[in-house]
Amino acid sequence: MSTRFLPNRRASSLKAWTLASLLLLLLASLAWSLCSETLHGAGGEEARPSEGMRDEGGGMRVNEEDTHGKRALVNGVRAGATRLGDEDGDGVPDALELQSFGDRENFRKWFTAIAEMQFYRLSDAWNTEQRDCAGLIRFAWREALRKHDRSWFQRMGEGYERVAPDVSVYTLETSPLGEQLFRTAGGRFVVSDVRNRKFSEFADARTLEQFNCEFVGRDRRRAEPGDLLFFYQPWVQKLPYHVMIFLGEAHNDAEGANDWVVYHTGSTPTDEGVVKKVRLSVLDHHPDPRWRPIEGNRNFLGFYRLKILE
Numbered sequence: 001m002s003t004r005f006l007p008n009r010r011a012s013s014l015k016a017w018t019l020a021s022l023l024l025l026l027l028a029s030l031a032w033s034l035c036s037e038t039l040h041g042a043g044g045e046e047a048r049p050s051e052g053m054r055d056e057g058g059g060m061r062v063n064e065e066d067t068h069g070k071r072a073l074v075n076g077v078r079a080g081a082t083r084l085g086d087e088d089g090d091g092v093p094d095a096l097e098l099q100s101f102g103d104r105e106n107f108r109k110w111f112t113a114i115a116e117m118q119f120y121r122l123s124d125a126w127n128t129e130q131r132d133c134a135g136l137i138r139f140a141w142r143e144a145l146r147k148h149d150r151s152w153f154q155r156m157g158e159g160y161e162r163v164a165p166d167v168s169v170y171t172l173e174t175s176p177l178g179e180q181l182f183r184t185a186g187g188r189f190v191v192s193d194v195r196n197r198k199f200s201e202f203a204d205a206r207t208l209e210q211f212n213c214e215f216v217g218r219d220r221r222r223a224e225p226g227d228l229l230f231f232y233q234p235w236v237q238k239l240p241y242h243v244m245i246f247l248g249e250a251h252n253d254a255e256g257a258n259d260w261v262v263y264h265t266g267s268t269p270t271d272e273g274v275v276k277k278v279r280l281s282v283l284d285h286h287p288d289p290r291w292r293p294i295e296g297n298r299n300f301l302g303f304y305r306l307k308i309l310e
Contacts, residue, residue: 084176084189084191085189086188086189086190088310089188090189090214090307090310091183091186091187091188091189091211091307092183092189092212092307092308093176093177093189095170095176096175096176096177096181096308097307097308097309097310098167098169098308098309099169100168100169102165102168103167103168103169104309105164106164106165106166106167106168107144107145107167107226107308107309108224108225108226108309109163109164109225110140110143110144110145110148110163110164110166110167111140111141111144111226111245112140112225112226112245112247112248112251112262113160113161113163113251114139114140114143114144114156114160115136115137115139115140115245115247115262116247116250116251116252116260116262116277117159117160118136118139118140118262118264118275119262119275119276119277120159120252121157121158121159122275123139123156123157124155124157125139125143125155125156125157126139127139128272131264131267131272131273132239132264132266132267132273133205133242133243133244133263133264133265133266134203134204134205134207134208134243135264136245136262136263136264136275137208137228137243137245138181138182138201138202138203140245141181141306142172142179142181143156144167145167145170145171145172145175145181146171146172146173147166147171147172147173148162148166163251177194177199179201180194180199180200180201181199181201182199182200182201182202182203182207182208182211182212183198183199183203183207183211183212183307184197184198184199184200184203184207184211185198185211186210186211204239204241205230205239205241205242205243206240206241208228208243209228209230209241209243209301209304212306212307213228213304213305213306213307214304214305214307214310215302215303215304216302216303216304216305217302217303218295218300218301218302218303219295219303220246220259220280220293220303222303223246223248223303224246224248224305225246225247225248225249226245226246226305226306226309227245227246227303227304227305227306228243228244228245228246228303228304228305228306229243229244229245229246229261229293229300229301229302229303229304230242230243230300230301230302230304231243231244231290231291231293231299231300231301232299232301233290233299239266242263242266243263244261244262244263245261245262245263246260246261246303247260247261247262247277248260250277257279257281259279259280259281260277260278260279260280261277261278261279261280261283261293262275262276262277263275263276264276280293
């Protein structure tokens with residue numbers, strides 16, 4: 001067999017293979033172009049978000065639900081949240097305030113019951129590093145807003161009972177600001193407050209008193225269950241503010257009285273503190289006059305109401 005023509009045959013095969021490859025590349029490029037036009041519109045550009053999909057700061061607003069079935073947070077605000085104005089100018093968005101009588105009463109019942117239960121048995125759900133007087137308020141506040149289903153009762157531990165229907169307007173999981181429930185600075189609410197960190201998951205006693213409550217008075221007859229009592233002790237340099245929760249009639253062991261309070265004594269490096277439940281009539285005779293909740297005590301600031309209940 002002659003081999004004179006083999007190099008030419010190889011060259012012809014190589015040329016044919018090269019042409020076929022170029023043809024395939026051309027077809028692939030044409031297909032990609034048609035696909036892109038179909039996906040992104042006749043103009044060939046990727047679809048741009050409409051102005052209605054942007055927030056006031058130019059950022060994107062998310063309108064779809066996340067994998068947990070609740071609206072996602074964008075810039076700290078729940079997508080789709082409404083009533084983010086502040087008609088009463090108290091610094092808390094209207095969407096966080098409990099507008100109906102039923103929601104306010106249900107919140108009070110859960111809030112006081114959860115706080116009182118810490119006297120009988122500390123819940124494992126309460127972070128040990130957050131156990132102080134203001135930490136009790138934050139914990140009871142958050143848990144009062146949660147959906148109280150079977151998993152909630154299992155997580156909280158023994159001794160809890162359903163004391164009221166859940167708050168209906170929102171739960172902690174669907175709160176307009178997520179878990180950033182606590183205002184940390186003064187002024188009327190604007191949406192940029194969230195981006196500027198004027199709301200937080202943390203608030204000490206001073207922050208609760210100054211930015212998250214309204215003054216009710218120093219007369220206990222005006223107090224309602226769930227109101228807070230504040231004391232100011234300037235001689236305690238690190239944490240001069242102290243806060244208690246007014247229960248009114250206790251959920252457990254009320255003894256026919258309606259002047260119960262519950263509070264955490266506070267913690268130190270050597271003492272983790274305890275939760276106490278006591279009557280105002282007993283505190284009236286506290287051995288240290290600075291801790292007596294009476295009008296004549298300058299260290300007793302008075303009774304305060306959560307702004308979400310106003």
